[in-house]
Amino acid sequence: MQFSFTSEQEEFRSILRRFFEDKSPTTAVRRLMATENGWDRAAWQELNQQLGLTAIHIPEAYGGQGFSFVELGIVLEEMGRALVCAPYFSSTVLAATAIVNAGTEAQKRDLLPAIADGSCIATLAFTEPNGRWDAIGVETTAVSEGGQYRLNGVKSYVLDGHTADLIVVLARGDKGLSFFTVPGDAPGLTRRALKVMDPTRKQARLEFASVEALLLGEEGGAAAPFERTMIQAAACLANEMVGGAERLRESALDYANLRVQFGRSIASFQSMKHKQADMLVDVELAKSAAYAAASAAAEDDPDLPAIASLAKAAASEAYMQTAISTIQIHGGIGFTWDNDTHLWFKRAKSSEVFLGDATWHRELMMRAWNV
Amino acid sequence: MNEEIIRADVRAWLEANWRVDYGLVEWRNKLIDSGWGVPTWPVDWFGKGMPAGLAAVVDEEFLRIGAVGVAKAGIRRLAAATLLAHGTPAQKQQFLRRSLTGEDSWCQLFSEPGSGSDLAGATTKAERKGNRWVINGQKVWTTSAHHADWGLLLARTDFDVAKHQGLSYFVIDMHQPGVDVHPLRQMNGHASFNQVFLTDAEVLPEHLVLDVGRGWAVATTTLMHERREADGVRNWGRASVGVGRIYDEERAENATVMEPYKWYPQRAGRVDLVIERAKAAGVNGDPVVRQEIAKLLVLSKSAEWTARRARAAQMQGKPQGPEGSLGKLASSHVARAAARVHTMIAGADAMLTGEDGAMGGVIAEILVSVPAGSIAGGTDEIQRNIISERVLGMPKEPRTDNDRPFRDVPKNLVG
Numbered sequence: 001m002q003f004s005f006t007s008e009q010e011e012f013r014s015i016l017r018r019f020f021e022d023k024s025p026t027t028a029v030r031r032l033m034a035t036e037n038g039w040d041r042a043a044w045q046e047l048n049q050q051l052g053l054t055a056i057h058i059p060e061a062y063g064g065q066g067f068s069f070v071e072l073g074i075v076l077e078e079m080g081r082a083l084v085c086a087p088y089f090s091s092t093v094l095a096a097t098a099i100v101n102a103g104t105e106a107q108k109r110d111l112l113p114a115i116a117d118g119s120c121i122a123t124l125a126f127t128e129p130n131g132r133w134d135a136i137g138v139e140t141t142a143v144s145e146g147g148q149y150r151l152n153g154v155k156s157y158v159l160d161g162h163t164a165d166l167i168v169v170l171a172r173g174d175k176g177l178s179f180f181t182v183p184g185d186a187p188g189l190t191r192r193a194l195k196v197m198d199p200t201r202k203q204a205r206l207e208f209a210s211v212e213a214l215l216l217g218e219e220g221g222a223a224a225p226f227e228r229t230m231i232q233a234a235a236c237l238a239n240e241m242v243g244g245a246e247r248l249r250e251s252a253l254d255y256a257n258l259r260v261q262f263g264r265s266i267a268s269f270q271s272m273k274h275k276q277a278d279m280l281v282d283v284e285l286a287k288s289a290a291y292a293a294a295s296a297a298a299e300d301d302p303d304l305p306a307i308a309s310l311a312k313a314a315a316s317e318a319y320m321q322t323a324i325s326t327i328q329i330h331g332g333i334g335f336t337w338d339n340d341t342h343l344w345f346k347r348a349k350s351s352e353v354f355l356g357d358a359t360w361h362r363e364l365m366m367r368a369w370n371v
Numbered sequence: 372m373n374e375e376i377i378r379a380d381v382r383a384w385l386e387a388n389w390r391v392d393y394g395l396v397e398w399r400n401k402l403i404d405s406g407w408g409v410p411t412w413p414v415d416w417f418g419k420g421m422p423a424g425l426a427a428v429v430d431e432e433f434l435r436i437g438a439v440g441v442a443k444a445g446i447r448r449l450a451a452a453t454l455l456a457h458g459t460p461a462q463k464q465q466f467l468r469r470s471l472t473g474e475d476s477w478c479q480l481f482s483e484p485g486s487g488s489d490l491a492g493a494t495t496k497a498e499r500k501g502n503r504w505v506i507n508g509q510k511v512w513t514t515s516a517h518h519a520d521w522g523l524l525l526a527r528t529d530f531d532v533a534k535h536q537g538l539s540y541f542v543i544d545m546h547q548p549g550v551d552v553h554p555l556r557q558m559n560g561h562a563s564f565n566q567v568f569l570t571d572a573e574v575l576p577e578h579l580v581l582d583v584g585r586g587w588a589v590a591t592t593t594l595m596h597e598r599r600e601a602d603g604v605r606n607w608g609r610a611s612v613g614v615g616r617i618y619d620e621e622r623a624e625n626a627t628v629m630e631p632y633k634w635y636p637q638r639a640g641r642v643d644l645v646i647e648r649a650k651a652a653g654v655n656g657d658p659v660v661r662q663e664i665a666k667l668l669v670l671s672k673s674a675e676w677t678a679r680r681a682r683a684a685q686m687q688g689k690p691q692g693p694e695g696s697l698g699k700l701a702s703s704h705v706a707r708a709a710a711r712v713h714t715m716i717a718g719a720d721a722m723l724t725g726e727d728g729a730m731g732g733v734i735a736e737i738l739v740s741v742p743a744g745s746i747a748g749g750t751d752e753i754q755r756n757i758i759s760e761r762v763l764g765m766p767k768e769p770r771t772d773n774d775r776p777f778r779d780v781p782k783n784l785v786g
């Protein structure tokens with residue numbers, strides 16, 4: 001396992017950090033989060049083209065850059081830090097990874113290049129209104145009629161589901177679980193943007209009424225690639241989350257150093273100092289776990305399922321706790337709409353739950369370790 | 372230097388040299404001469420100048436072949452690190468080798484009844500009389516003082532300057548009439564720390580470390596190492612199962628000079644026991660217990676990986692300063708979480724101790740030893756002060772003790 005970044009990786013991170021500071025200040029975040037789409041196609045394409053972000057971990061054979069989950073983790077950490085409003089987790093992390101894991105050679109050649117160059121925005125529709133994060137919750141059905149698959153059912157909590165060009169759908173048929181692809185504008189598909197607490201990451205509810213779909217990979221063979229995708233996605237989300245947590249921790253520190261009460265900076269009060277020290281421990285420990293997970297994903301370590309869940313559990317607790325403490329350190333202003341803290345607080349809350357909360361991932365970790 | 376070359380080198384050396392019929396000291400001297408005993412030390416002083424991050428490879432090879440290492444555990448390690456940094460060549464010559472062979476053992480005479488967290492408030496007095504330093508005062512919580520040959524002593528040489536300026540650092544011979552050691556019984560029943568009364572005890576002038584009045588700088592080095600190595604005795608007594616003369620001698624060492632550290636693994640919480648204990652107790656299927664175990668494992672793994680990150684940074688030559696404090700605070704959290712989980716798993720047996728207790732008393736020993744970790748070597752609160760001030764750059768605590776001669780600073784009223 002890798003416990004430090006190479007100098008190239010450090011350099012990559014600092015380029016990204018400057019870039020996102022420039023392109024995704026909170027004014028931009030606030031503008032985009034107020035829109036129904038949540039992101040701006042032209043702006044995202046321009047930003048993406050300069051760095052090739054959507055291609056990072058997609059293999060070169062399919063138009064990607066062929067980097068590992070460590071580099072993807074760096075991108076995510078920096079995006080989480082800047083709260084970049086873009087269909088990145090949905091398209092690059094969830095959909096592309098599912099296609100890499102499940103697709104046939106021909107399908108990968110067909111689908112991945114457009115996702116890699118950012119011209120196609122994809123997403124993965126797996127959760128349903130029952131809110132389960134594993135395959136047991138899948139009730140959407142796939143039936144084959146004369147060689148043509150048709151989907152019926154409802155998917156929910158689908159990231160960028162109302163704006164994606166291509167939807168990878170997990171459904172159940174005679175032979176078990178399969179993945180399918182459906183264009184975003186397919187007849188019979190009704191998409192509704194959900195009212196999300198975290199407006200920087202949009203979700204949708206998708207109703208499938210006899211929607212024509214193409215099989216992705218093997219019929220009845222989606223269980224294993226789906227599970228693998230969820231594990232890799234948990235590792236990815238943990239990295240995105242620790243980026244946001246660190247940004248919050250730093251903003252709390254900056255504020256404490258500026259605010260004066262009782263004739264002295266509030267940063268000089270010991271309870272504030274100790275809270276900051278505890279925040280540092282929380283965030284650094286969660287970062288270590290997230291980096292371990294990215295490294296394990298890159299190496300396809302047999303221990304990845306446990307480590308990814310460990311990292312997701314650690315990040316869920318640390319991000320939320322850091323958000324709570326950051327508001328507390330800000331006092332009244334921290335509870336206002338104008339102060340930026342709530343933007344990260346809400347991302348912390350939605351990420352805490354998305355892909356399964358800390359309790360769920362602790363249980364997955366225990367199972368992976370055969371306890 | 373890369374990992375593979377080092378692994379091959381140390382393996383070849385061990386295969387050619389390691390034998391179980393050596394005497395302990397004889398073997399350790401050989402090891403010291405080879406540089407493999409303390410590979411991260413400078414080449415001039417028994418080492419190989421290896422980066423800290425590569426030392427793990429050497430340890431792994433020792434473990435693989437079952438070879439005994441130099442004496443590392445306990446205060447001797449702090450003594451060695453401090454003298455390596457600040458000692459004169461003569462001091463290094465006199466003390467380093469015999470510490471590594473285990474012939475000399477050490478204690479740390481820092482804390483006093485009136486100064487614990489506030490170590491710089493020491494009032495033990497060192498006066499120069501003729502060709503000797505003469506020491507008077509009292510130390511407390513001194514681990515291993517009853518076995519120690521030498522003590523690292525922080526004492527005041529000047530009461531008329533500001534607190535931190537009036538301290539000096541000495542190496543004191545513990546075997547002399549002016550040093551009187553009284554064991555203190557701890558809440559876990561062990562008596563590894565002591566009160567030490569110093570009455571006209573003597574120190575040779577050449578055993579002053581650095582200069583008069585610069586004791587605080589030297590003490591800081593000792594404390595930095597102490598925090599960094601908060602779990603340094605984790606592997607206490609591990610190698611002592613082998614058959615052969617050297618193992619017998621090592622076991623004897625563990626039973627005597629190393630005895631005070633016997634309970635140290637328990638004080639760290641024994642996370643290693645949790646899963647097997649849960650399975651043995653048949654509670655590994657209980658969802659509540661599973662969650663608590665999992666929380667503990669998340670914490671302890673994350674802390675371990677954080678330490679690995681710090682080591683990796685050190686290996687790349689990035690300075691490792693006060694981050695050591697982060698690890699110490701994290702290990703307090705781990706230990707407390709472990710104690711909670713061990714209690715859950717043991718159930719009613721958590722009320723019993725000794726042979727009647729769970730695992731023949733080991734679990735009970737964990738439960739009554741864990742509180743030490745967040746006090747010894749700097750309390751959790753002091754670690755938080757250090758992290759916030761030195762790592763995060765937050766304002767220092769307001770002070771009223773630095774701007775006047777130490778003589779005029781208000782003193783402790785209890786103890």
Ligand SMILES: Cc1cc2nc3c(=O)[nH]c(=O)nc-3n(C[C@H](O)[C@H](O)[C@H](O)COP(=O)(O)OP(=O)(O)OC[C@H]3O[C@@H](n4cnc5c(N)ncnc54)[C@H](O)[C@@H]3O)c2cc1C
Nearest residue numbers: 479480481482487488512513514743746747748749750752
């Ligand atoms: C098992 C064990 C082994 C030890 N071994 C040794 C040894 O070998 N040699 C040696 O010299 N010492 C040793 N010690 C002593 C140890 O270093 C001290 O006990 C410790 O530093 C705390 O000092 P104190 O006991 O005087 O408590 P105090 O300093 O009186 O602290 C009491 C409480 O006040 C808090 N406090 C104090 N100052 C502050 C502050 N500025 N801000 C916030 N809170 C504060 C503390 O956190 C603590 O909660 C050992 C202690 C233990 C438990």
